[in-house]
Amino acid sequence: MEPLASKIRPKSLKEFVGQEHLVGEGKPLNIAIAQKHLFSFVLWGPPGSGKTTLAKIYAKSLDAKLYELSAVSAGKADIKAIIGDKIGDQPKVLFLDEIHRFNKAQQDFLLPYVESGELTLIGATTENPSFEVISPLLSRCRVFVLNELSLEEMAKIIKQTGFKLDKKATDWLCAMANGDARQAILMLESTKELYGAITVETLKDTLQAKFLRYDKKGEEHYNTISAFIKSMRASQADAALYYLARMIDAGEDPKFIARRMVIFASEDVGLAHPTALVVANDVFRAVEIIGLPECAINLAHGVAYLCGCKKDRSANDAYFKAMEDVKAYGNLPVPLKLRNAETKLMEELEYGKGYEKYAKDDFLPEKLKGKKYLSPKK
Numbered sequence: 001m002e003p004l005a006s007k008i009r010p011k012s013l014k015e016f017v018g019q020e021h022l023v024g025e026g027k028p029l030n031i032a033i034a035q036k037h038l039f040s041f042v043l044w045g046p047p048g049s050g051k052t053t054l055a056k057i058y059a060k061s062l063d064a065k066l067y068e069l070s071a072v073s074a075g076k077a078d079i080k081a082i083i084g085d086k087i088g089d090q091p092k093v094l095f096l097d098e099i100h101r102f103n104k105a106q107q108d109f110l111l112p113y114v115e116s117g118e119l120t121l122i123g124a125t126t127e128n129p130s131f132e133v134i135s136p137l138l139s140r141c142r143v144f145v146l147n148e149l150s151l152e153e154m155a156k157i158i159k160q161t162g163f164k165l166d167k168k169a170t171d172w173l174c175a176m177a178n179g180d181a182r183q184a185i186l187m188l189e190s191t192k193e194l195y196g197a198i199t200v201e202t203l204k205d206t207l208q209a210k211f212l213r214y215d216k217k218g219e220e221h222y223n224t225i226s227a228f229i230k231s232m233r234a235s236q237a238d239a240a241l242y243y244l245a246r247m248i249d250a251g252e253d254p255k256f257i258a259r260r261m262v263i264f265a266s267e268d269v270g271l272a273h274p275t276a277l278v279v280a281n282d283v284f285r286a287v288e289i290i291g292l293p294e295c296a297i298n299l300a301h302g303v304a305y306l307c308g309c310k311k312d313r314s315a316n317d318a319y320f321k322a323m324e325d326v327k328a329y330g331n332l333p334v335p336l337k338l339r340n341a342e343t344k345l346m347e348e349l350e351y352g353k354g355y356e357k358y359a360k361d362d363f364l365p366e367k368l369k370g371k372k373y374l375s376p377k378k
Contacts, residue, residue, distance in 0.1 A: 005185040008160055009053055016057065017160075017181075018153045019050055019146050029054065029144060033061040038091055040114055042099065042123040042133065045146025047222070048180030051124040055095040058122065064091035071101035076109050083113060092119050099123030100132040107134045114140055131259065148179030157181045163188050165198040172200045176207065178222075221252070225260060232261075233268050237307035244303055248296050258284040261302055272312035279305055318373035325368060332365035 010016045013023050013030060022029045032039070043051040059066035067082045074096070082094060096102070102110070113119040114137065121141060123129065129138055149157070154174040158165070165173070165188075177184035187206060188198060195202040224243055231239035247257060258280075265280035283302035287295040341351035362369045 003186075004161060004189045005182050008162075008185070010057065011060070012057060016050065016053065017156045018149045019054070022144055022146070023054070028142075029058070033058055036062055038062060038064075038117075038120055039142065040121040040140055041142040041144055042125065042129050042138070043144050043146060044125050044127075044129055046148045046179060047126055048177070048182035048184070049146040049149055050181070051146060052095070052097070055093075055122045055124065059093040059095070062091050062093065062120075064093040064120070066093050066095060068095045069097070071096055071098045071106075074102075076106060079106075079110055079113070079119075083118060093122060094119050095122045095124065097124045098126075100125045100127045100129060104134055107137050111137050111140075127256070132255075149181055150179075151175070154179065154181065154184060158184060158188065161185060161188055163192060163198055169198055169200050169203060173203055176203070224250075225257075228257075229260060229264060232264055232303065232306050233311065235307050235309075235311070237304050240303050240307050241300060244296075244299055248292070248299070254287045254292055254295050254299060255284070257299055258287045258302070261299075261306060264306060267316045268311050268313055269306060269309045270312040270315045272310035276306060276309050314375055318375075321373045325371070329365075329367060332367050334365065335363065338363060 013033060016023055019029075021027060023033075024030060031037070043054060045051060056066065065085070065087050067085075069078055079094075082092060085092070110119075110121070111134070114121045121137075123133065123141065125133075129143060151171075151174045154177060155170055158170055158173060173184055173187060177187065187203060191198050191202050191206040194206055224247055228240055228243035228247065231237075231243060244257065248254065262277070262280040262284055265276040269276040280302060283298050286298040290298060336350050337353055337355040339346070339351040341347045341353075346352075364371055
């Protein structure tokens with residue numbers, strides 16, 4: 001039986017919910033679909049945010065033959081079969097889910113077909129493509145970043161299912177699904193099959209009835225890495241090591257775990273223990289060199305160390321406060337004394353005048369003078 005998520009999948013942008021920065025009027029994917037632009041791109045965003053749906057809508061707009069592969073199970077033979085498929089002048093569009101799972105050799109094999117235009121590639125990933133998609137391939141693709149669906153957008157999608165549920169159940173489901181439309185639809189479908197009526201109570205019962213599983217692109221993947229990070233943040237080494245072991249046992253990519261540890265070292269440990277970043281980077285390097293199963297010991301060493309560090313998010317928080325002002329005020333004029341006087345005219349305009357290396361006066365733009373992002377140490 002066809003899953004409900006597939007049955008109600010939007011066939012056009014008019015039916016699509018979310019990602020207005022990409023599909024709204026005058027936005028890049030809207031224009032590409034309307035004008036039938038043929039080019040390769042990567043969709044980077046959280047699960048259930050619309051990557052597969054956008055790929056299908058795009059291919060349909062081009063009247064292209066769409067081939068769907070998952071990089072987890074696909075290989076060179078699958079690419080060869082697509083290249084060898086005789087379909088005349090119809091464009092071939094390859095939708096490669098979890099593109100970051102293709103190893104370097106597989107990506108190298110795919111590259112010339114994308115370069116020549118024999119294949120138009122749409123890659124989908126929940127991971128930053130710049131980490132594991134080779135530069136030559138990535139340089140031939142545009143990267144579109146998808147956002148997690150808002151609560152309002154989730155509510156719209158739930159309404160499209162046709163199931164009857166009150167506002168309380170809708171709100172609970174939206175919060176539980178955490179921006180993942182596919183998960184919300186699956187929960188609705190399962191609850192309807194198990195209990196008939198859809199209420200907060202039956203939704204909770206359905207959630208509890210789900211057996212423990214670990215799918216590297218599914219809900220348990222995100223739940224477990226979240227628990228892992230939060231355990232390190234709370235300095236609970238035993239819990240963090242448990243979730244580490246659970247991920248390794250399930251076949252998680254150890255580089256994915258190590259990468260999160262590098263981020264954690266700056267985001268959560270930060271200025272309290274700056275050498276944490278050095279240790280986390282060394283753990284990542286060890287994982288690359290050693291590989292499984294032995295690199296699990298390197299990961300455990302790093303986890304225990306990061307858990308034991310004091311935590312300080314001030315640098316992380318200060319950066320995002322500064323970003324709020326960048327978004328609010330745009331490119332405010334840089335004070336003249338901080339500008340380089342590279343020409344005679346610039347000197348006459350007093351570029352660089354009055355600059356002192358270790359001055360105490362405020363270097364922020366005029367509109368932001370006196371603003372404090374990073375709290376002074378007590």
